Amino acid sequence: MDDFISTLPCVDSWRHKHLLGLESLSAEDITLLLDVADRFRTICKSAKNKLNLLSGKTVCTLFFENSTRTRSSFTLAAQRLGASVLAFAAGTSSMSKGETVVDTARNIEAMGVDSFVVRHNMPGAPKLISENASGCVLNAGDGAHAHPTQALLDILTIRQRLGTLEGKTVALVGDIAHSRVARSNIWGLKKLGAKVILCGPSTLVSSEWAKIGVEYSYSLDEILPNVDVLNLLRIQFERQQSRPFPSVREYELLYTMNARRLAKAKKDVLIIAPGPINRGVEVTAEVADGPQSAIIDQVTNGLAVRMAALWLTDLRRDGE
Ligand code: ASP
Helix, strand or coil: CHHHHCCCCCCCCCCCCCECCCCCCCHHHHHHHHHHHHHHHHHHCCCCCCCCCCCCCEEEEEECCCCCHHHHHHHHHHHHCCCEEEEEEHHHCHHHHCCCHHHHHHHHHCCCCCEEEEEECCCCHHHHHHHHCCCEEEEEEECCCECHHHHHHHHHHHHHHHCCCCCCEEEEECCCCCCHHHHHHHHHHHHCCCEEEEECCCCCCCHHHHHHCCEEECCHHHHHHHCCEEEECCCCHHHCCCCCCCCHHHHHHHHCECHHHHCCCCCCCEEECCCCCCECCCECHHHHCCCCECHHHHHHHHHHHHHHHHHHHHHCCCCC
16 A cells, blocks of 8 residues: 555645635546546545545544435445544434534534535535634535535536647536536636536526636537537526426527437547436436446546545645
């Protein structure tokens, strides 16, 4: 294992105690995190290959919203690095007695927690905790605001398959308006030199990102022949105030990625999706399970990215 540790990239340039979003990271920071994740990927699949980079540390997964992949992979990532994990269950906690998020975090921290992995439906909740607790804070999704580790694993998957992000065209398709995955992808992809196209119904795609050079389109069929990657986003019904289109059937006719549409795309187009996928809505089963799809591979990369994020932030725990 010592041999493995000596193969990790030099991390002297990493300065961040928290990982709250990708907007504040430089292209060099993102590249370093991806490089570290790439190394972890080679060993992280097997529990037998446990590292001791975080031994003696405790990571608390503080989830106030449901999760399958993010919570499990942060838990496994911490364990693979040798840390103990405390899983906080919001539903059975004293939050129901009126305790605030900050008081909850500070009380848990008093038991000896080093890092918090926070998911909350309120944008800014992880930042608030980072300002009021002393441990590292990693944002595992805050409302429609940001989901940095999801974007990093998406970008890592693209980099592994296409070699680079520079000059590649990535379309984010679906519910851009309510998607924290879209926001974090936009920042990360733009910083690494990709061209980003947002695509979906006009009720879910706005031109607000044009100021940082992001393009937008309401027609998937029109952009298909020109894209290298399609990131298919779930319609976030739980975050919408009103229905953005008459029925799922209308959405399907214009935006579902199916075999007919795939035939119009570049022959080596890469299909990714953050999950959970709703088969038949954003993507059909044949495309999701087909040869162009890297959806399951993304999940493996998620573990590696979260190991990298936990380790790098911990290295700077004495910083701001
Ligand atoms: N799992 C992702 C998230 O938590 C994507 C989704 O829910 O659609 O944002």
